[in-house]
Amino acid sequence: MSAATQYYIATILVFICVDVIASWGLDIQFGVTGVLNFAYILFQAFGAYVAAVLSLGSSSANGGFQHYLVGLTLPFPLPILGAMLAGAGLAALVGLITLRRLRSDYQAMVMLVISVVATIVVTSSIGLFNGSAGLSLIPNPAFTWGSFSRQTQTWFFVGFCVACMLVVGLFMYALVYSPFGRLLRGVRENEAGIEAMGRSATRARLQVFVIGGALAALSGALLAEFIGAWAPSEWLYPETFVFFTAVIVGGRGSVSGVALGAALVGVGVQQAVQYLPIGSDPTVLAAMEWIITGLLTLAFLWVRPQGLLPERRRRLSRRTRPEMNATALEKAIGT
Amino acid sequence: MSEFVSALGFGVVTAAILAISAVGFTLQFSVTNVFNLAFGSVMTISGFVAYWLNQLGLDIWLAMGVAALCGGLLSLAINELIYGPFIRHGLNLFGMVIVTISVGLIADHSLQAVVGPSFFSYNAPAGKAVNLAGFVLTRQELIIIGIAIVLTGLVQVALQRTRTGRAMRGLSVNPALARGCGVPVRRVIAIAWFVSGVLAAVGGVALFLDISTFTATTGSEFLIVIIAAAVLGGVGSPRGAILGALVVGIVTEVGAAYWNPELKDVLAFGVLIVVLLVRPQGLFSQLATERALAR
Numbered sequence: 001m002s003a004a005t006q007y008y009i010a011t012i013l014v015f016i017c018v019d020v021i022a023s024w025g026l027d028i029q030f031g032v033t034g035v036l037n038f039a040y041i042l043f044q045a046f047g048a049y050v051a052a053v054l055s056l057g058s059s060s061a062n063g064g065f066q067h068y069l070v071g072l073t074l075p076f077p078l079p080i081l082g083a084m085l086a087g088a089g090l091a092a093l094v095g096l097i098t099l100r101r102l103r104s105d106y107q108a109m110v111m112l113v114i115s116v117v118a119t120i121v122v123t124s125s126i127g128l129f130n131g132s133a134g135l136s137l138i139p140n141p142a143f144t145w146g147s148f149s150r151q152t153q154t155w156f157f158v159g160f161c162v163a164c165m166l167v168v169g170l171f172m173y174a175l176v177y178s179p180f181g182r183l184l185r186g187v188r189e190n191e192a193g194i195e196a197m198g199r200s201a202t203r204a205r206l207q208v209f210v211i212g213g214a215l216a217a218l219s220g221a222l223l224a225e226f227i228g229a230w231a232p233s234e235w236l237y238p239e240t241f242v243f244f245t246a247v248i249v250g251g252r253g254s255v256s257g258v259a260l261g262a263a264l265v266g267v268g269v270q271q272a273v274q275y276l277p278i279g280s281d282p283t284v285l286a287a288m289e290w291i292i293t294g295l296l297t298l299a300f301l302w303v304r305p306q307g308l309l310p311e312r313r314r315r316l317s318r319r320t321r322p323e324m325n326a327t328a329l330e331k332a333i334g335t
Numbered sequence: 336m337s338e339f340v341s342a343l344g345f346g347v348v349t350a351a352i353l354a355i356s357a358v359g360f361t362l363q364f365s366v367t368n369v370f371n372l373a374f375g376s377v378m379t380i381s382g383f384v385a386y387w388l389n390q391l392g393l394d395i396w397l398a399m400g401v402a403a404l405c406g407g408l409l410s411l412a413i414n415e416l417i418y419g420p421f422i423r424h425g426l427n428l429f430g431m432v433i434v435t436i437s438v439g440l441i442a443d444h445s446l447q448a449v450v451g452p453s454f455f456s457y458n459a460p461a462g463k464a465v466n467l468a469g470f471v472l473t474r475q476e477l478i479i480i481g482i483a484i485v486l487t488g489l490v491q492v493a494l495q496r497t498r499t500g501r502a503m504r505g506l507s508v509n510p511a512l513a514r515g516c517g518v519p520v521r522r523v524i525a526i527a528w529f530v531s532g533v534l535a536a537v538g539g540v541a542l543f544l545d546i547s548t549f550t551a552t553t554g555s556e557f558l559i560v561i562i563a564a565a566v567l568g569g570v571g572s573p574r575g576a577i578l579g580a581l582v583v584g585i586v587t588e589v590g591a592a593y594w595n596p597e598l599k600d601v602l603a604f605g606v607l608i609v610v611l612l613v614r615p616q617g618l619f620s621q622l623a624t625e626r627a628l629a630r
Contacts, residue, residue, distance in 0.1 A: 097612065110608065112559065
């Protein structure tokens with residue numbers, strides 16, 4: 001296999017891992033709990049930024065051509081862990097502002113607004129985040145692992161991403177099938193019922209906000225370390241929509257479904273567009289990606305709102321009335 | 336002082352454009368409860384209709400009139416062909432938000448595929464500058480302000496005085512009761528979508544005239560500011576939307592004069608977030624409860 005083909009495959013694999021992890025984070029919020037977080041991409045971007053500044057070293061390095069805060073050179077897993085912590089922290093902050101008092105449709109709007117504001121602030125404050133130019137030369141940690149060739153080291157990083165994805169996947173299964181997962185589905189389907197049983201729906205929403213924020217940050221950190229650059233124009237608010245599509249196509253609340261959806265929508269659509277007979281004008285290709293993503297969402301919401309691999313409907317036991325559960329679920333998700 | 340007055344002048348123009356659009360956005364929302372995030376796309380497409388007519392030599396104000404009709408029909412078509420069927424298919428409120436985003440993305444990027452990524456501008460002179468009590472405004476800006484006053488005033492009067500207007504208000508408060516009283520729900524909803532589209536188109540052309548260059552995504556980018564104005568006034572209240580537009584328009588332009596112009600929208604959003612924290616239902620809305628989709 002030629003070096004270019006190898007790099008192509010490695011890139012696709014890393015993108016799949018990143019998209020799957022990010023979609024799982026959104027799935028906990030939107031799929032399982034029913035929180036409409038239109039600012040989701042913000043947490044991925046923030047994770048990428050934090051991972052970058054924790055590994056880039058002082059901002060006067062390389063002739064000081066880019067400006068940023070902090071600037072440390074932490075050893076390998078620490079920038080990623082720091083990014084997750086920072087993502088969780090930012091999510092807690094945003095969640096505390098938006099989730100406590102606002103009506104849920106206002107929540108969604110305010111998230112959208114926050115996402116847009118964040119982009120404006122980032123692009124116009126050069127001292128903070130180097131403006132619209134973004135950061136570059138973010139070191140890939142795998143390039144310091146042993147004295148192998150770059151190619152081998154790239155594969156090491158792919159392996160690390162896959163390992164991260166597997167760990168997050170196990171965590172997702174554990175979470176979804178735990179009593180906490182049951183609480184979250186309860187918040188989605190019958191908030192009043194959850195409150196009546198003495199549990200706080202707001203608290204549950206805040207918790208998934210933080211968990212999702214950390215996962216988004218993890219995915220952003222992996223992506224930034226792989227491609228070595230970070231620019232705010234890559235994280236505009238419509239990008240969140242790609243993850244929403246992934247969750248809807250895969251199946252809201254279904255761990256394996258969302259993974260499939262993320263691979264298909266996040267990476268599949270982008271690759272498929274290049275084989276369409278529409279020429280190679282980059283504007284048309286990019287536009288086509290969005291059009292296909294939008295059409296996929298509409299098609300799935302119409303034909304198969306439960307997604308490709310639907311969430312398994314849980315029943316109390318054979319002696320209770322199972323049809324109660326099924327219809328309640330259908331009503332709640334609005335299928 | 337003169338700097339403040341001229342910033343205020345810009346603010347009033349921005350507020351006028353915002354008011355036209357925000358009233359259209361919120362009127363439709365109050366009747367149907369569909370949070371239409373494709374509103375910005377209707378603005379842009381109508382703006383481009385006016386651009387093409389303008390290129391053919393039509394006067395920009397006549398082109399705006401034709402674009403208004405197109406915008407109304409486009410908005411109506413989107414509801415009849417996409418939103419309506421989805422609502423009757425049983426999609427809930429949040430599902431509909433996702434549907435409207437999808438429609439907006441499809442519309443914007445289809446347009447982008449056709450017109451490309453370049454910048455466009457109308458062929459229309461700004462007109463002589465007029466000095467009104469310290470405000471220096473061009474003839475074009477004065478016409479935009481006049482259109483805003485007339486259109487938002489008309490909507491107010493129509494809502495208060497006409498049968499259809501009363502039916503709209505009835506639908507927004509209690510759809511079931513309105514239906515029970517014999518309100519032709521589907522027709523009133525169709526009218527609301529049409530009016531919303533007309534206002535979107537006029538707002539779009541006015542916006543493109545004001546900022547002078549535009550692309551295939553300008554409308555959707557401005558939509559966030561419209562939403563800020565509408566939410567500030569209390570979503571679903573046309574009177575609130577006008578007030579919200581005034582606050583947002585003036586705060587952003589005055590902020591741009593005294594602070595970083597790139598950060599002017601941040602100010603508007605800051606105001607919005609503070610207001611929502613203090614008064615989660617917006618300034619004017621009395622309704623703070625969850626609402627269902629009108630079918």
